[in-house]
Amino acid sequence: MTQRGILSNLGSISAAVLAATCALDAAPAHAQPSAAARSEAAGHFRQAQAYFQRGDFDRALGEYQAAYDLSAEPSLIFNIALCHDRAHRPEPALEAFRRYLALAPNGAVADEARDDIARLTPIVEDRARAHAAAVEHARERDRDEVARRDDAARRDDAARRDEASRSRRAQVAHYVVAASAVLVAAGATAHALAWRTRHRLEDDADFTAYVQDRRTFQLERRLAIAGYAAGAVALTAGLLVWRTAAGRDDRATLSAALTPGGATLIVGWSR
Amino acid sequence: MSYRLTVLAGVTATPLLLSTSCLSLPSYQPDIAVMYKEDDSGSTVSGSGFSLHFAGGPGPRFPDALHVDGVDILGHAPAATCFGESEAGIGLEPSPRISPDSDVDLARSDLRITLRGPAVVQAEVTWATRLSCNADHEPQGTATFTVFPDGRIVRHDSFVDDASEQLSPIACACDGRLAWFTISSYWSFTRSTFSSLNVPNQEGLLVPDDGMEASNLPVACLASGNYQLSSGWRDQKSSTIHRVGDLLAVGRYGLFKSNTLYNFRWASSAALLVDRSDCKTGLIRAGEYAAPSPLTVTSATTPVAQSELDGIYGGDAGSGAPGIELSDMRTELRGPVKSSFAVWLRFPRASEAVRATLTSDAGDRAAGVWYLPQQTDERSWILWFRDPLLANQTILVEPF
Numbered sequence: 001m002t003q004r005g006i007l008s009n010l011g012s013i014s015a016a017v018l019a020a021t022c023a024l025d026a027a028p029a030h031a032q033p034s035a036a037a038r039s040e041a042a043g044h045f046r047q048a049q050a051y052f053q054r055g056d057f058d059r060a061l062g063e064y065q066a067a068y069d070l071s072a073e074p075s076l077i078f079n080i081a082l083c084h085d086r087a088h089r090p091e092p093a094l095e096a097f098r099r100y101l102a103l104a105p106n107g108a109v110a111d112e113a114r115d116d117i118a119r120l121t122p123i124v125e126d127r128a129r130a131h132a133a134a135v136e137h138a139r140e141r142d143r144d145e146v147a148r149r150d151d152a153a154r155r156d157d158a159a160r161r162d163e164a165s166r167s168r169r170a171q172v173a174h175y176v177v178a179a180s181a182v183l184v185a186a187g188a189t190a191h192a193l194a195w196r197t198r199h200r201l202e203d204d205a206d207f208t209a210y211v212q213d214r215r216t217f218q219l220e221r222r223l224a225i226a227g228y229a230a231g232a233v234a235l236t237a238g239l240l241v242w243r244t245a246a247g248r249d250d251r252a253t254l255s256a257a258l259t260p261g262g263a264t265l266i267v268g269w270s271r
Numbered sequence: 272m273s274y275r276l277t278v279l280a281g282v283t284a285t286p287l288l289l290s291t292s293c294l295s296l297p298s299y300q301p302d303i304a305v306m307y308k309e310d311d312s313g314s315t316v317s318g319s320g321f322s323l324h325f326a327g328g329p330g331p332r333f334p335d336a337l338h339v340d341g342v343d344i345l346g347h348a349p350a351a352t353c354f355g356e357s358e359a360g361i362g363l364e365p366s367p368r369i370s371p372d373s374d375v376d377l378a379r380s381d382l383r384i385t386l387r388g389p390a391v392v393q394a395e396v397t398w399a400t401r402l403s404c405n406a407d408h409e410p411q412g413t414a415t416f417t418v419f420p421d422g423r424i425v426r427h428d429s430f431v432d433d434a435s436e437q438l439s440p441i442a443c444a445c446d447g448r449l450a451w452f453t454i455s456s457y458w459s460f461t462r463s464t465f466s467s468l469n470v471p472n473q474e475g476l477l478v479p480d481d482g483m484e485a486s487n488l489p490v491a492c493l494a495s496g497n498y499q500l501s502s503g504w505r506d507q508k509s510s511t512i513h514r515v516g517d518l519l520a521v522g523r524y525g526l527f528k529s530n531t532l533y534n535f536r537w538a539s540s541a542a543l544l545v546d547r548s549d550c551k552t553g554l555i556r557a558g559e560y561a562a563p564s565p566l567t568v569t570s571a572t573t574p575v576a577q578s579e580l581d582g583i584y585g586g587d588a589g590s591g592a593p594g595i596e597l598s599d600m601r602t603e604l605r606g607p608v609k610s611s612f613a614v615w616l617r618f619p620r621a622s623e624a625v626r627a628t629l630t631s632d633a634g635d636r637a638a639g640v641w642y643l644p645q646q647t648d649e650r651s652w653i654l655w656f657r658d659p660l661l662a663n664q665t666i667l668v669e670p671f
Contacts, residue, residue: 194294205301205640208671211624214296221294 033071041070048079057087074103078113085116090127094120166245173242180234187227194220301640303657304389305420314382316392318420320498321545325382325394325416326371332382332396333360333414335371337458339498339545346459346518347372353445356520361398361430362455363410365444369398376401378409390645390655391613392418393581404443408434408532414456417581419655420643421611422545425560425582428456429538437533452532456539457522460500462514465493469550471558484513490557492550493519501544503557505579510541540579556610564608566660568616570599577612583653585615594651601669606660613655621649622670627656632663642666 033041048063061083068076081096097113097120104110197217204210300306305318313327313335324336335358337345348357353367353374360370367375379399386393399411412430419425440452468476468485469492478493479485489507493500502521504510510523523539542560546553563577566584573596578586585595594617604614618625625644629637637658645653654668 191294198294198297202297202300204299207299207301207624207640207642207644208626210299211626211671217294217296221296224294 037070041067041073044070045076052079052083052086055086057083061087074100074107075109077103078107078109081113081116085120090120090123094124169241169245173238173245176234176238176241180231180238182231183227183234184231185227187224187229187231190220190223190227194224299389301389301643303420303640304643305392305418306388307384307392307394314384314394316394316416316418318418318422320547321422323416323418323424325396329377329380330371331360331369331373331375331377331380331398333358333369333371333398334416335359337460339500342464344460344464344495344500346461346520348459348516348518351515351518354450356455356457356459356515356518356522359458361412361414361428362453362457362522362524363400363402364453364455365440365446365448365450366400366402366404367445369400369412376403379411386417386645386647386653388645390420390643390653391581391583394418402438402443403445405434405436405438407436408432408438415580417583417586419582419611419613421657423556423560423582423611424543424545425540425580426456426458426543427538427540427580429536430454431536432532433534435534440532443532451526453524453526454535454537455522455524456541457520457524458543459515459518459520460493462517462519464495465500465519466496467494467550468492468512469494469499469554471554474550478519479512479514481514481516484511486511486513488512489561490554491521492553492557493521494550497547499546499548499550499553501546501550501553501557503542503544503560505540505561507561542582552610559608559610559612564606566608566612566614567603567605568595568597568614569603569605570597571602572596572598583613583615585617586613594647601667604660604666604668606664607662608660610659611655611657612660613653615647615651615653616668617651618670619650622652624671625652625654625668626671627654628667628669630665630667631661635661635664 044063044067048060048067051057051060051063061080064076064079064083067073068080077096077100081093081100084090084093084096094117097117100107100113101110101117107113194217197213197220201210201213201217204213303319305316308315308317311327312324313332314325316323316325320340322336322338323334324338325332326335334345336343337359345358346356348355349372351357354362354364356362356368356370357372358370360368360373362368367373369375377398378401379397381397383395383397384392385395394416396414396416397412398414399409402408402410410430410432412428415427417425417427438452440450443452444450462478465478467474468478470476470485470488471490476485485491486509487507488502488504488510490501490503491512492502493512502510502512504523506523509525512519512521514520521541521543523541525537542557544553544556544560546556560577560582563584566575566577568575568584573585573594575584575595576588577584578588578593580587580589581593583593585593587593594615596617597619600618600620600622602616616625627642627644629635629641639657641657643655643657645655647653652668656666660666
């Protein structure tokens with residue numbers, strides 16, 4: 001609002017107050033409100049004027065509105081518009097000025113209303129655009145926030161799943177390593193038994209006893225080798241699973257080859 | 272990555288390798304057995320109280336030592352004539368002998384072990400020589416030595432010369448003297464080792480004097496202080512025990528009376544037996560080779576005869592396909608057989624192991640290691656029996 005506008009508005013206020021006062025006191029022949037209503041409206045008007053003079057525009061607006069409700073005097077709409085304008089509410093002010101012009105296009109302050117409309121229209125449009133931009137920005141911000149929250153939730157969920165998976169893998173690794181220890185122990189036991197049987201074999205003089213001990217020895221030896229081999233595979237697999245569960249992000253790849261002689265095993269992993 | 276693989280492979284393979292290497296299957300090694308072993312100087316076949324050493328190196332691979340109770344009783348005559356007997360080998364008089372200590376010119380020499388114990392070890396010596404008097408003549412032969420745990424050594428020689436050009440012995444005499452062609456398969460022993468010569472019904476004969484011989488003997492026994500050395504001949508013709516200086520030569524000799532050498536084939540089989548009881552027992556054992564007792568093998572579908580070539584019932588009869596074919600997986604052996612013996616059985620199906628059970632009308636039971644089995648292929652087994660098989664005894668052989 002420019003300095004000239006304020007002065008002009010002050011002038012407009014005087015004109016409007018004057019117009020309203022005259023209108024309320026004049027009591028036109030076709031007016032519908034009763035005398036009591038007009039009297040009451042005049043009371044509200046005066047009270048509104050007092051508030052307006054003190055700069056209490058919201059209360060003045062309420063009194064003007066009450067007076068208008070009782071009197072239907074269009075100039076009161078103009079005064080309501082002024083209250084909004086003074087209270088820095090350009091949108092309702094503009095709407096009220098336009099309403100005044102619609103009700104009294106040739107009213108006493110019609111030109112003032114037009115000037116104010118011309119002044120307020122770009123302001124309101126700018127504010128509308130700014131508001132729309134702000135709303136859009138807020139919406140975008142909301143969308144970003146939602147996306148961020150969704151992403152965070154997804155990350156949290158993935159982290160929880162990954163942690164659960166690591167936990168499961170670590171547990172599996174423990175079981176497998178424990179199983180490998182059992183297998184190796186079983187192989188060692190069979191190895192010891194085979195070793196004992198082997199000593200007996202060396203002393204067997206009777207061929208029947210030798211053959212029976214040989215069968216026992218071969219079974220124990222197979223069990224020993226199988227125990228060691230299975231234990232080694234399980235131990236390696238368990239360590240690899242444990243390694244991946246520990247977060248190295250390796251993907252284990254196992255390959256094994258047992259030759260007829262019983263003894264080649266290759267285990268590895270790759271990224 | 273390769274480092275990881277290497278470490279992991281090592282870590283995982285080590286226990287397997289250790290397990291495999293530490294748990295090798297020991298072979299059957301009974302106290303009574305015959306075994307084969309190679310060493311730097313050749314190869315040794317050893318049994319109960321004796322060992323037969325085959326020469327190594329590029330020369331003839333015939334035996335160069337026979338130890339009995341740790342003493343080498345084989346004759347060594349480095350100063351002998353070029354065709355004179357020494358150690359063990361083949362005589363091609365008047366050309367150089369084929370023996371480990373000769374200077375013979377060899378075209379081929381090899382030793383191959385075809386059976387490796389514990390019941391039987393069989394060594395096959397192959398040789399081929401060039402005659403200095405005629406390069407077209409290349410006599411060659413094979414000597415098969417089949418050795419059993421109790422000191423029975425069966426030797427079979429076969430040799431041939433396909434060249435048709437007739438040779439004069441004068442041109443071929445390695446010592447330049449007039450001679451006749453004589454071929455022989457011989458063992459030589461230290462003369463001083465033996466105190467007497469024993470033949471059936473004539474015990475305690477004197478060992479032949481120098482230049483003398485005892486000929487055409489199917490069996491004979493040379494007695495020493497602690498042991499006896501017997502010999503048996505399936506074909507006794509031309510078999511001799513004769514003294515040459517400090518050596519006793521035991522062999523079979525063939526004389527070419529036409530006095531020329533051409534296109535000939537010759538074979539000789541003999542058994543040499545080491546005993547530690549008396550010559551009576553030795554002669555019985557030698558007799559079991561010279562004239563084997565009949566052995567009955569139930570379910571046999573092929574003839575049961577003791578092979579002249581290897582001294583095994585059902586052994587190689589010259590066809591190269593030994594083994595008595597059986598129609599059943601169980602078979603019974605019945606004698607009587609008067610000494611230890613071996614039988615080569617070929618079962619209708621493969622078996623992992625076989626066992627023998629002795630039954631007797633008198634309730635006799637075998638004691639100790641009285642038999643030794645030896646697998647030769649998945650269906651075939653040689654079983655050596657330590658004791659004679661009496662008339663009232665039966666041996667059941669079956670897989671288990």
